[in-house]
Amino acid sequence: MADGRRDGGRLQVDTDECKGCGLCVEACPPKVIALSERLNHYGYRTAEYAGAGCTGCGICFLVCPEPGAITVLRLKRRPAGAAEGASV
Amino acid sequence: MSDQTDLDYIVAHSKARAFYPTYERKEELQHQTHYCPGCGHGMVHKMVAQAIDELGIQDRTILISPVGCSVFAYYYFDVGNVQAAHGRAPAVATAVKRTRPESIVISYQGDGDLAAIGSAEILHAANRGENISVIFVNNAIYSMTGGQMAPTTLMGQASTTSPGGRTPAEGYPLHICELLATLEAPVYLERVALGNNKQVAQAARAVRKAIENQVNGLGFSLVEVLSPCPTIWKMSAVEAQRWIHDVMEKTFVPRVYRDRTQTAEARPAPGPAISLEKVPAMLGVAAKETPAAFAGEGAATAEIDWQVRIAGFGGQGVLLLGEMMAEAGLDAGLEVSWLPSYGPEMRSGTSNCHVRLAREPIDSPLVGHPHVLVAMNEPSLHKFGSSVRRGGWVLYNGDDVPPECERRDVHIVARSFTHLADELGDARAANMVALGAVLEIAQVLPEASVDHALGRLVKSPRWLDLDARALTRGREVLREWRGEVCHAE
Numbered sequence: 164m165a166d167g168r169r170d171g172g173r174l175q176v177d178t179d180e181c182k183g184c185g186l187c188v189e190a191c192p193p194k195v196i197a198l199s200e201r202l203n204h205y206g207y208r209t210a211e212y213a214g215a216g217c218t219g220c221g222i223c224f225l226v227c228p229e230p231g232a233i234t235v236l237r238l239k240r241r242p243a244g245a246a247e248g249a250s251v
Numbered sequence: 252m253s254d255q256t257d258l259d260y261i262v263a264h265s266k267a268r269a270f271y272p273t274y275e276r277k278e279e280l281q282h283q284t285h286y287c288p289g290c291g292h293g294m295v296h297k298m299v300a301q302a303i304d305e306l307g308i309q310d311r312t313i314l315i316s317p318v319g320c321s322v323f324a325y326y327y328f329d330v331g332n333v334q335a336a337h338g339r340a341p342a343v344a345t346a347v348k349r350t351r352p353e354s355i356v357i358s359y360q361g362d363g364d365l366a367a368i369g370s371a372e373i374l375h376a377a378n379r380g381e382n383i384s385v386i387f388v389n390n391a392i393y394s395m396t397g398g399q400m401a402p403t404t405l406m407g408q409a410s411t412t413s414p415g416g417r418t419p420a421e422g423y424p425l426h427i428c429e430l431l432a433t434l435e436a437p438v439y440l441e442r443v444a445l446g447n448n449k450q451v452a453q454a455a456r457a458v459r460k461a462i463e464n465q466v467n468g469l470g471f472s473l474v475e476v477l478s479p480c481p482t483i484w485k486m487s488a489v490e491a492q493r494w495i496h497d498v499m500e501k502t503f504v505p506r507v508y509r510d511r512t513q514t515a516e517a518r519p520a521p522g523p524a525i526s527l528e529k530v531p532a533m534l535g536v537a538a539k540e541t542p543a544a545f546a547g548e549g550a551a552t553a554e555i556d557w558q559v560r561i562a563g564f565g566g567q568g569v570l571l572l573g574e575m576m577a578e579a580g581l582d583a584g585l586e587v588s589w590l591p592s593y594g595p596e597m598r599s600g601t602s603n604c605h606v607r608l609a610r611e612p613i614d615s616p617l618v619g620h621p622h623v624l625v626a627m628n629e630p631s632l633h634k635f636g637s638s639v640r641r642g643g644w645v646l647y648n649g650d651d652v653p654p655e656c657e658r659r660d661v662h663i664v665a666r667s668f669t670h671l672a673d674e675l676g677d678a679r680a681a682n683m684v685a686l687g688a689v690l691e692i693a694q695v696l697p698e699a700s701v702d703h704a705l706g707r708l709v710k711s712p713r714w715l716d717l718d719a720r721a722l723t724r725g726r727e728v729l730r731e732w733r734g735e736v737c738h739a740e
């Protein structure tokens with residue numbers, strides 16, 4: 164990130180909720196999701212961000228059957244100079 | 252989030268507010284739905300929740316969940332919820348919408364639920380153009396019960412009840428959208444699929460539109476969603492998704508089957524309900540200022556719960572007897588129920604009814620163990636005699652109780668009411684003789700209330716007079732009996 168080039172989006176996965184179905188892996192256009200090697204405590208391999216290039220398109224969120232397994236963040240477009248963030 | 256750089260990101264997609272933050276169905280599964288990995292129900296739930304959020308209707312949405320894998324939808328949606336009996340969701344939705352027109356009512360159903368057992372309900376709700384939104388999740392199988400054939404199962408598709416694949420002997424896949432599109436009333440009918448990203452996005456738009464149509468008051472909208480069931484289909488989630496696109500949609504073509512969203516006029520909201528005061532006049536009965544305060548002398552606060560069963564041949568006035576009691580009970584300000592039970596025959600055949608009179612609201616109108624049985628003929632005595640509670644009463648329309656019906660733990664009054672009524676002028680008044688005796692036993696219905704009920708239910712002056720005399724005769728019979736030998740020890 165030092166060069167200032169940031170991914171357009173970010174993927175967050177709630178590993179308690181993900182059931183490892185793999186639909187997001189299949190659906191992600193730039194193919195930046197993979198299933199983890201580790202199993203969660205229900206025994207599922209859960210989705211995780213693999214590499215760089217998330218666009219924040221939200222397709223993974225749309226195809227995921229679990230209400231809160233995926234959260235997608237998007238890089239804020241803001242006028243140059245404004246620094247304060249508003250993400251929660 | 253702790254990472255400083257995250258300050259540059261905003262949340263673009265996250266769990267809908269229409270879902271509960273955690274689910275209390277099971278202690279150990281607070282973060283998970285009960286759906287299998289890759290189940291289409293989860294995707295459709297998210298679309299519905301998203302639409303509720305976007306339309307800002309969470310506080311007035313009522314979700315009707317079905318029987319099927321999605322039976323527990325109410326554990327997930329933080330909205331009003333009703334869980335309907337199998338297939339009945341559109342009928343329940345109709346009732347909810349009509350009684351609460353400001354609410355947004357979503358009927359959520361599977362294909363077994365909607366297209367098999369509930370085929371009548373959906374057809375008529377659509378035909379009436381109810382202003383509801385139906386989300387129809389078609390996975391071509393009964394999933395919850397383990398994979399039996401549904402009306403929507405594809406030709407050749409194996410199921411536990413068509414193991415060799417569906418053949419024409421089991422009929423053909425039922426095309427619900429096409430079927431409903433033959434009706435005049437529906438405003439919006441679309442079939443969508445969850446076969447790839449594009450289709451999923453279109454499905455979300457359709458679900459939103461179906462709900463938005465209701466918000467705009469337009470009328471009946473239904474979205475059929477071709478939805479994966481990886482478990483019963485025995486596929487991975489990704490394979491199931493592909494199967495929808497490659498196979499299922501050849502039978503069920505995704506497209507818009509009806510869209511009058513642009514031209515439909517908002518349906519007028521139902522008018523206010525008729526005020527209760529006007530009902531007696533509409534029914535042609537005299538209005539009463541207030542329900543009479545309960546007039547049973549000295550018993551105004553005592554417990555009342557009389558359970559009565561009345562049985563006989565059709566034509567003996569068995570149902571009228573029960574109706575009279577209920578009518579008089581209403582007049583006296585009691586809680587009442589009257590449940591007739593009869594065959595299709597108008598005259599012969601048997602009929603019986605259940606009557607309850609109580610001070611507290613009545614939980615069930617069924618009377619399994621009556622305090623009083625009126626048996627207008629011998630078969631009825633045989634059938635119900637043993638069900639009477641100990642210490643209860645049997646009023647038998649006959650002078651001799653058959654030996655096998657004798658009981659020592661109940662009061663048995665055996666008189667031919669028919670004969671007594673005949674003496675008064677018409678044997679058909681036997682039911683009122685019996686009623687007179689019941690009233691004398693129960694002592695909870697004031698005579699004035701009985702008179703009112705009689706006036707309401709019996710129109711002919713000749714019969715009014717005869718029935719009044721029959722009631723009196725019945726009361727006398729009981730008093731005479733009290734002076735006689737008591738069968739109960």
Ligand SMILES: Cc1ncc(C[n+]2csc(CCOP(=O)(O)OP(=O)(O)O)c2C)c(N)n1
Nearest residue numbers: 318319320337361362363364392393394395
């Ligand atoms: C009156 C009644 N009949 C039968 C059943 C058994 N039953 C439960 S779910 C179901 C079928 C559900 O299939 P579908 O509507 O396609 O839902 P899915 O489970 O596939 O989501 C049946 C027949 C029942 N619960 N109640």
Ligand code: SF4
Nearest residue numbers: 191217218220221223
């Ligand atoms: S938001 Fe889009 S690019 Fe990013 S992980 Fe999800 S699907 Fe892939």
Ligand code: SF4
Nearest residue numbers: 181182184185187227
């Ligand atoms: S789609 Fe959802 S449940 Fe399936 S692997 Fe991805 S995050 Fe997990």
Ligand code: SF4
Nearest residue numbers: 286287290320394480
């Ligand atoms: S059996 Fe099929 S429809 Fe039911 S929860 Fe599992 S995947 Fe979903």
